[in-house]
Amino acid sequence: MFCNSVLQVYKPNEHNRVLAICGPGNNGGDGLVAARHLYHFGYKPYVCYPKRTPKPLYNCLVTQLESLSVPFLSVEDLPMDLSDSFDILIDAVFGFSFHGTPRPPFDDMIKKLVNLSNPDLRPSKSPAIVSVDIPSGWHVEEGDSSGDGIKPDMLVSLTAPKLCAKMFSGPHHFLGGRFVPPPIVEKFKLQLPAYPGTSMCVRIGKPPKVDISALRENYISPELLEEQVEADPFDQFQKWFDDAMAAGLKEPNAMSLSTAGSDRNLSSRMVLLKGFDKEGFVWYTNYESQKARDISENPRASLLFYWDALNRQVRIEGPVAKVSEAESEQYFHSRPRGSQIGAIASNQSSVIPNRQYLHQVYQDLEAKYSGLVLIPLLCRRGYLMILSHSQYLYFVLVKSLTSCFLL
Numbered sequence: 536m537f538c539n540s541v542l543q544v545y546k547p548n549e550h551n552r553v554l555a556i557c558g559p560g561n562n563g564g565d566g567l568v569a570a571r572h573l574y575h576f577g578y579k580p581y582v583c584y585p586k587r588t589p590k591p592l593y594n595c596l597v598t599q600l601e602s603l604s605v606p607f608l609s610v611e612d613l614p615m616d617l618s619d620s621f622d623i624l625i626d627a628v629f630g631f632s633f634h635g636t637p638r639p640p641f642d643d644m645i646k647k648l649v650n651l652s653n654p655d656l657r658p659s660k661s662p663a664i665v666s667v668d669i670p671s672g673w674h675v676e677e678g679d680s681s682g683d684g685i686k687p688d689m690l691v692s693l694t695a696p697k698l699c700a701k702m703f704s705g706p707h708h709f710l711g712g713r714f715v716p717p718p719i720v721e722k723f724k725l726q727l728p729a730y731p732g733t734s735m736c737v738r739i740g741k742p743p744k745v746d747i748s749a750l751r752e753n754y755i756s757p758e759l760l761e762e763q764v765e766a767d768p769f770d771q772f773q774k775w776f777d778d779a780m781a782a783g784l785k786e787p788n789a790m791s792l793s794t795a796g797s798d799r800n801l802s803s804r805m806v807l808l809k810g811f812d813k814e815g816f817v818w819y820t821n822y823e824s825q826k827a828r829d830i831s832e833n834p835r836a837s838l839l840f841y842w843d844a845l846n847r848q849v850r851i852e853g854p855v856a857k858v859s860e861a862e863s864e865q866y867f868h869s870r871p872r873g874s875q876i877g878a879i880a881s882n883q884s885s886v887i888p889n890r891q892y893l894h895q896v897y898q899d900l901e902a903k904y905s906g907l908v909l910i911p912l913l914c915r916r917g918y919l920m921i922l923s924h925s926q927y928l929y930f931v932l933v934k935s936l937t938s939c940f941l942l
């Protein structure tokens with residue numbers, strides 16, 4: 536969970552050299568685990584663990600790191616200027632059981648971290664300091680009361696932020712440790728944030744200001760060669776769609792649909808592909824929606840699939856035609872009953888007086904159709920299909936955002 540937080544902020548291709556400075560207690564143990572996990576995430580970790588804890592668990596953590604050939608540095612081995620040698624410093628010296636003033640050898644190590652995190656003394660290219668649970672030397676509740684302590688760039692609180700976290704002013708605050716037993720939550724009246732999806736960590740606190748121009752990704756995937764591309768664009772699409780399914784992507788059938796009416800104003804929105812074969816690609820919409828109105832005036836559209844995790848996108852452009860009423864009907868009745876009523880209740884792209892109005896229409900329709908097995912598909916609310924003649928289709932397959940093939 537600690538490493539997942541680090542990974543979200545500092546990518547291993549840009550911040551590769553990590554020094555985990557580990558103290559004698561459990562906070563130091565967390566540092567040892569972090570070094571091992573970061574190794575597996577593609578970082579190059581080093582560990583400084585001057586006062587080893589002679590407990591079996593800690594011996595195992597050390598053995599695991601040694602078996603990965605992670606170098607252990609003594610305090611004397613550490614370079615004078617840590618900023619030259621490391622991109623990330625993991626501050627795992629002390630956590631919530633620290634008290635008093637740091638004793639040697641940790642006093643000097645903490646001083647180094649303090650200097651490196653002092654905005655006035657900080658070198659122009661200094662490593663990011665990431666503290667585990669509590670910045671070392673801070674009091675668990677009072678925090679950095681003197682104001683002279685470590686000012687980390689990132690703090691990963693464990694289980695729940697300790698009181699001192701209120702004094703953390705760095706740009707990245709995460710919480711890790713998702714599985715808190717409900718009796719503990721109740722006992723300590725914890726108000727924990729929701730963790731996204733299956734994530735083991737969650738960003739808390741204010742999101743940092745982002746320099747959008749500096750956001751970049753390195754797209755790493757095998758080259759796409761001409762001979763690997765199917766001659767028939769539908770076959771190629773099927774292949775890539777299968778890949779997207781196999782990769783477990785969320786809604787691989789989500790696609791951006793762009794249309795322009797007679798006024799030539801373009802608009803795009805995400806819709807779901809509901810089928811495709813050599814006749815074309817099918818999606819459904821309300822005939823009174825803006826997209827349907829655009830298509831009635833200008834029966835052409837552009838579809839864009841973007842499969843982020845595969846570094847792939849597919850553009851499809853061409854003419855649009857309606858599917859038969861029977862097909863519309865069949866699809867409509869395949870939807871859950873609530874969605875059928877919802878589709879009839881909402882006059883897409885039209886202004887409604889208020890939210891209550893929509894709820895009322897929905898309830899009225901529910902009552903009206905309660906005795907009917909099949910809810911009638913009103914003809915004003917039909918569905919559309921795209922691209923009925925393959926020779927008019929224009930496919931652009933883009934992989935790694937570098938190779939581009941027109942089919």
Ligand SMILES: NC(=O)C1=CN([C@@H]2O[C@H](COP(=O)(O)OP(=O)(O)OC[C@H]3O[C@@H](n4cnc5c(N)ncnc54)[C@H](O)[C@@H]3O)[C@@H](O)[C@H]2O)[C@@H](O)CC1
Nearest residue numbers: 559560561562629630631632633634636637638668693694
């Ligand atoms: N729910 C949580 O919050 C969890 C916390 N864990 C970690 O465990 C930490 C707490 O672990 P511990 O209770 O072992 O304590 P710490 O790791 O905070 O430190 C205790 C050690 O530091 C030494 N020490 C204390 N004051 C010192 C001083 N002034 N100079 C030199 N040495 C000093 C003690 O002798 C002891 O060896 C947390 O901060 C966190 O990192 C996790 O491992 C498990 C879950």
